[in-house]
Amino acid sequence: MPIFAAAQRKLFVLVPDDISRRNSEEFMPSKTRSRTAKTNRKAQKPGIEPTVSIPHLMMDGSDWAFRHFIHDALAFFTRLQAVRSQLGAVIGLSGTQYTVLIAVAHLSGENRKIGVNQVAEHLHFSGAFATIEINKLAARGLVHKHVDSVDRRKVILAVSPKGRALLRELAAVQRPVNDMLFRGLSATDFRKMRKLMSGMVYAADEAAHLIENRLRGRQRALWDREVS
Numbered sequence: 001m002p003i004f005a006a007a008q009r010k011l012f013v014l015v016p017d018d019i020s021r022r023n024s025e026e027f028m029p030s031k032t033r034s035r036t037a038k039t040n041r042k043a044q045k046p047g048i049e050p051t052v053s054i055p056h057l058m059m060d061g062s063d064w065a066f067r068h069f070i071h072d073a074l075a076f077f078t079r080l081q082a083v084r085s086q087l088g089a090v091i092g093l094s095g096t097q098y099t100v101l102i103a104v105a106h107l108s109g110e111n112r113k114i115g116v117n118q119v120a121e122h123l124h125f126s127g128a129f130a131t132i133e134i135n136k137l138a139a140r141g142l143v144h145k146h147v148d149s150v151d152r153r154k155v156i157l158a159v160s161p162k163g164r165a166l167l168r169e170l171a172a173v174q175r176p177v178n179d180m181l182f183r184g185l186s187a188t189d190f191r192k193m194r195k196l197m198s199g200m201v202y203a204a205d206e207a208a209h210l211i212e213n214r215l216r217g218r219q220r221a222l223w224d225r226e227v228s
Contacts, residue, residue, distance in 0.1 A: 052066045083181065087173065092166075101137055103123055105159045108157060114156070143158070143160060
């Protein structure tokens with residue numbers, strides 16, 4: 001399979017260099033682990049306000065552990081996004097298109113009817129965004145859309161044979177990549193992380209709304225001062 005071979009070389013040889021060129025600082029391997037323990041023992045520096053107030057996220061009055069966690073999480077998920085984009089490139093798709101395609105494949109099991117709303121909810125996308133990406137896949141013949149025979153107001157999605165062939169081709173590259181990414185998780189870790197991650201996604205949505213409301217309030221206050 002020439003497409004597979006070429007894409008596999010791209011994934012394992014060119015991706016690190018490509019990432020380095022595009023964002024050398026963010027993707028640079030950390031060389032500060034040996035200094036972490038010493039830094040972690042320091043209390044909050046004078047003049048630096050803690051960024052969290054939940055007691056169990058603080059240590060000795062400092063948010064250093066929390067900040068370290070956040071920065072590691074950002075580093076991991078940035079790399080995860082890059083890997084996703086390259087996995088999509090293996091089969092000629094963007095990272096988002098690949099994610100939508102495999103989501104449709106997993107959600108549409110035997111005798112299960114799914115539509116755009118189910119895909120959007122599963123991926124935490126808006127319905128409008130999911131519709132746009134699904135239409136792109138449909139235009140390429142990777143996803144079939146047909147009207148539900150029971151409720152003709154609904155459009156049912158299914159991965160086409162062409163789409164499933166691409167996912168089968170990708171799996172040979174995908175398995176070792178995912179095994180490497182998550183090799184540090186035990187079975188217990190995985191169960192806990194699955195539960196925690198779902199809750200954290202919804203918490204992140206609420207946090208985004210909180211920031212948005214604060215910004216709106218600030219803008220209103222500035223406007224009131226200008227017109228008064």
